[in-house]
């Protein structure tokens with residue numbers, strides 16, 4: 092017999108009591124996946140829902156910075172218990188490394204993700220938000236392979252430099268038959284309408300276009316302060332989208 | 343103790359593998375423990391003993407063999423092979439604990455003893471795996 096990896100077999104069990112898994116992706120870096128993920132978790136927690144946030148960006152984790160969460164080793168109990176901060180169960184590689192660099196090759200990224208999914212006990216959650224790293228590599232493929240019930244929320248900005256990569260991400264998700272919950276435009280400039288190319292991405296595939304999040308100069312000063320963050324125009328707009336697209340079916 | 347989560351994985355995987363190989367019952371499991379993750383043999387044996395019957399009654403009396411396999415690392419930058427002793431001269435308790443939770447964090451805290459690079463390959467002895475299932 093070949094050596095068997097004991098980890099993938101229990102990952103489903105770790106997510107048994109999680110109702111919906113929403114992975115936030117878009118393929119490109121710097122388009123706001125992490126602020127949308129953190130904002131989504133915050134908005135849902137403030138609606139009184141049980142929410143987890145899993146930062147799967149192992150080389151550039153930043154969920155802890157956006158939400159102002161202290162990084163320290165999680166409590167151990169039959170695995171690791173994600174600390175509860177601002178009503179959000181949070182897990183990130185930064186819980187183990189703080190601000191240190193984790194120089195990981197693809198196979199290492201995959202191994203570390205599998206390890207985290209194996210040992211983290213999420214407990215009962217209404218939503219687990221997964222902040223994806225850029226790229227169509229190991230993290231995305233592992234999310235698709237191991238988080239079998241996940242659906243994707245796709246972020247784009249109104250730039251041709253971004254849209255084509257977003258389109259590639261959608262093509263990949265289509266290929267592996269993973270559902271897309273919606274497409275969001277981020278960093279919309281004052282006075283502009285929703286980007287026609289992004290709208291077309293949604294329309295051509297029959298996917299819901301959730302709308303546009305404004306470029307918000309108040310976001311940066313609010314980083315690390317969830318109270319301030321929740322009051323930004325960015326978070327308010329996100330909250331509206333969440334109510335009409337994610338929560339509508341619940342009520 | 344986070345080892346329980348891994349022990350559960352071993353138990354679930356053993357049952358799945360036995361089913362696949364058409365074994366009616368399992369008599370013996372051989373589990374490899376990679377030195378890199380620094381899991382204690384006694385402790386992991388205890389975790390397995392506790393978890394296994396809960397996963398499947400079939401696993402209650404199974405004979406267990408746990409073998410610690412040394413970590414073999416090799417630098418990708420300069421080609422130097424090395425072991426854990428050579429690579430971890432100054433690990434703090436927290437750094438060792440981080441590697442214990444996620445062995446890939448060796449790349450954050452260990453260095454090639456020859457050239458100092460964190461770009462090394464873990465050839466063997468990473469985490470926990472199932473080496474052999476015996477049964478009938």
Ligand SMILES: Nc1ncnc2c1ncn2[C@@H]1O[C@H](COP(=O)(O)OP(=O)(O)O)[C@@H](O)[C@H]1O
Pocket residue numbers: 119120121122123124125126127153277278279304305306307308310311325
């Ligand atoms: N709507 C927005 N308004 C203002 N700044 C934003 C907005 N969306 C993202 N940013 C900023 O852009 C940068 C990249 O965002 P981030 O969420 O880290 O992107 P990604 O996770 O896609 O790489 C961050 O500094 C973030 O604060």
Ligand SMILES: [Mg+2]
Pocket residue numbers: 124125148153222223224225
């Ligand atoms: Mg990010």
Ligand SMILES: [Zn+2]
Pocket residue numbers: 417418419420421422454455456457458459
């Ligand atoms: Zn070297």
